[in-house]
Amino acid sequence: MRVRNRWVILSFAMVAQIAGVTAVFGVPAVLPQLGEALGTGTAQAGAVAGLPSLGLLLTLLLWGVVIDRAGERATIVLSLLLTAAALAALRAADGLWGVSAVMLAVGAAAGPVNAASGRLVLTWFSAAERGFAMGVRQSALPLGVALAALVLPGAAERWGFAPAMTLPAALALAAVPLVLLTAAPPPARPGAGGSPGGTAANPYRGPALWRVHGVSMLLGVPQVTLMVYALVYLVQEQGWEAPAAGAAVAAAQLPGAVGRLLLGVWSDRTGDRMRPVRWLAAATAPALLLLTLLPPLWNGAAVPLLLVCLVSTMWHNGLTFTAVAELAGTAWAGRALAAQNWLQAVSTTLTPLLMAAVITLWGLPAVFAVAAVFAAAAVAAVPALRGARAGAHR
CATH class of the missing domain: 1.20.1250.20 (MFS general substrate transporter like domains)
Incomplete structure (x- = not known):
């Protein structure tokens, strides 16, 4: 049975977005442990911590096409699974270049959740409530950053960098069944913001x-x-x-x-x-x-x-x-x-x-x-x- 309550669907999408945020922007919270793991100074570790953002830049536009063709739910689920897999690969990554490649992959995988959740707001909420709903969705970024700042430093001190980053991976996997519970986008209605069939003018x-x-x-x-x-x-x-x-x-x-x-x-x-x-x-x-x-x-x-x-x-x-x-x-x-x-x-x-x-x-x-x-x-x-x-x- 799938959920059709738009506020519950928005909540599930926010959980997915928070998982993506903690994966991409959680690395700076464990920068000292990253430097220790790589045997590098703060400058090099900081450069590695910025690679997820580069991964976002390289793939976001392509993900936008996927969202419009495959839909929000399928894209978010694929993104969460790929993000969890990339974070899990940190345990096997070797040295500066190996960790750098994984960090780039993390950003590339986590990129579409923000845009896809925004499209969900467009399809599920009327124009009379869409501004508030988008504002709620936008709160996922500070919530994700705050969660990473609260949880990851202690975990990294206890277990090390790579094990600590399995926590965002676990959150991403936990969000998958929630997203799968959501129904497909509703039929277009007045104020829904265009045709769902993909034939609207550019x-x-x-x-x-x-x-x-x-x-x-x-x-x-x-x-x-x-x-x-x-x-x-x-x-x-x-x-x-x-x-x-x-x-x-x-x-x-x-x-x-x-x-x-x-x-x-x-x-x-x-x-x-x-x-x-x-x-x-x-x-x-x-x-x-x-x-x-x-x-x-x-x-x-x-x-x-x-x-x-x-x-x-x-x-x-x-x-x-x-x-x-x-x-x-x-x-x-x-x-x-x-x-x-x-x-x-x-x-x-x-x-x-x-x-x-x-x-x-x-x-x-x-x-x-x-x-x-x-x-x-x-x-x-x-x-x-x-x-x-x-x-x-x-």
């Missing part, structure tokens, strides 16, 4: 979807900038101790997650996904600029401004993912969401390189001014969609 022939992708990449720059440099800014520029700075940054995750849910509900009620994104970008750009310019004149403004920017840069993701799914329609949603993930991964990868150059030339506070330029550009790039329901009825 949404990339128009500019709207490209612009939403572009907005996500632009807003990814301030988001990643705050994620990478907020703690460092508090320590180096404000004189905080690292544990206190880490606690402050961690505390900002809660309003960041809640904001995604609230904006999702708001967009469901108004039928507009992208107008709140424009407002967020318009508010974030001057806040980032002030974070660069005001603290030298009034140091007391530094921490409040930093926390405001840290929170506001987290809020757009659920809305942009929902807009992408609705503009693409069911027949193209897998490819469009995979492209969204891929482009965001590009932004995530390139932003630290850009900001490293900025710090070298102008100092750490200047990264926020540069990030403000990208937020301002996003204001202009946001497409003027006539509400989410308009996108769903293309």
